[in-house]
Amino acid sequence: MNRVGGVGAIGNTPVVRLERLVDDDCAEVWVKLEAANPTGSYKDRMALAMIEAAEADGRLQPGQTVVEYTGGSTGSSLAFVCAVKGYPLRIVSSDAFAPEKIRTMLAFGAEVELIHSPEGITPKLIPAMMERAAQIAGEIGAFATDQFNNTDMVDGYRGLGEELIAQLPGDIDAFCAYVGTAGCFLGTTRALRKARPTLRRVAVEPGESAVLSGGAPATQHIEGGGIGRRPPQLDPSDFDEVIAVPEADAFAMARKAALAEGVFSGPSTGANLVAARQLAGRLGPGHRVVTVQVDSGLKYLAGSLYT
Numbered sequence: 001m002n003r004v005g006g007v008g009a010i011g012n013t014p015v016v017r018l019e020r021l022v023d024d025d026c027a028e029v030w031v032k033l034e035a036a037n038p039t040g041s042y043k044d045r046m047a048l049a050m051i052e053a054a055e056a057d058g059r060l061q062p063g064q065t066v067v068e069y070t071g072g073s074t075g076s077s078l079a080f081v082c083a084v085k086g087y088p089l090r091i092v093s094s095d096a097f098a099p100e101k102i103r104t105m106l107a108f109g110a111e112v113e114l115i116h117s118p119e120g121i122t123p124k125l126i127p128a129m130m131e132r133a134a135q136i137a138g139e140i141g142a143f144a145t146d147q148f149n150n151t152d153m154v155d156g157y158r159g160l161g162e163e164l165i166a167q168l169p170g171d172i173d174a175f176c177a178y179v180g181t182a183g184c185f186l187g188t189t190r191a192l193r194k195a196r197p198t199l200r201r202v203a204v205e206p207g208e209s210a211v212l213s214g215g216a217p218a219t220q221h222i223e224g225g226g227i228g229r230r231p232p233q234l235d236p237s238d239f240d241e242v243i244a245v246p247e248a249d250a251f252a253m254a255r256k257a258a259l260a261e262g263v264f265s266g267p268s269t270g271a272n273l274v275a276a277r278q279l280a281g282r283l284g285p286g287h288r289v290v291t292v293q294v295d296s297g298l299k300y301l302a303g304s305l306y307t
């Protein structure tokens with residue numbers, strides 16, 4: 001596979017153990033530092049997987065336009081991959097998401113259309129974005145990556161799980177991750193379970209819109225998930241537990257992790273760390289919990305998180 005320039009640098013990210021945020025009477029907590037990917041997010045893995053699989057089976061033709069709806073992380077990664085590979089990219093996003101992500105997509109040459117939603121991620125927002133992207137695809141004959149329904153994007157995260165198995169010899173007792181499309185959660189847990197069949201798979205969601213826990217959909221502000229319904233590729237049999245994290249706790253933990261551990265990230269990583277600490281407290285010494293730093297805190301400097 002010819003992976004030009006930065007595209008060849010996706011994956012093989014470091015993993016670190018939290019030393020200060022986790023007490024001695026808890027399990028170990030390890031964090032995969034996905035901000036080390038070229039656009040600063042684990043979404044680089046799935047963008048590459050979606051494009052390469054479509055190239056391989058002819059769904060995507062040379063020079064064809066690609067279209068996607070996105071909160072901005074997938075869009076940033078797709079814009080980066082499409083720029084290098086020579087595919088024009090049309091993006092449908094919203095002003096509910098970090099402006100840094102919109103600017104990144106533009107920097108990589110994508111055409112970006114925004115749906116106005118200043119109140120945050122409402123239950124109506126993602127369906128509206130999906131509808132507009134499908135409309136564009138129909139109008140111009142673009143290839144719709146359609147991340148929520150794309151199975152290649154889940155496979156794009158298998159490498160993350162395989163890397164963890166190589167990096168952390170011995171047991172991994174639990175893995176937790178904030179769920180949007182559930183791509184990272186599914187791809188990683190499937191790979192981990194091959195080597196660690198008893199792994200506890202814990203989905204993380206916003207406390208304010210805890211639909212996987214049986215709650216009602218509502219507006220919330222942890223970007224990247226909490227879309228107000230169970231994502232289509234996530235079956236209830238795919239997870240063993242759900243931890244709902246209030247957004248104030250997720251934001252506070254992101255700030256704390258930056259200062260105490262040098263893990264500089266966004267709110268969804270904050271939610272992952274809150275859930276991982278909860279699990280570590282419950283499992284106790286001699287066990288190991290793994291989670292992910294989804295992306296870099298640099299993507300959130302314009303918002304309220306670090307001000």
Ligand SMILES: Cc1ncc(COP(=O)(O)O)c(C=O)c1O
Nearest residue numbers: 073179180181182183184224268
């Ligand atoms: C910032 C952020 N966190 C978490 C997620 C959730 O990842 P996934 O879609 O793989 O479930 C996303 C996905 O868009 C994201 O952008």
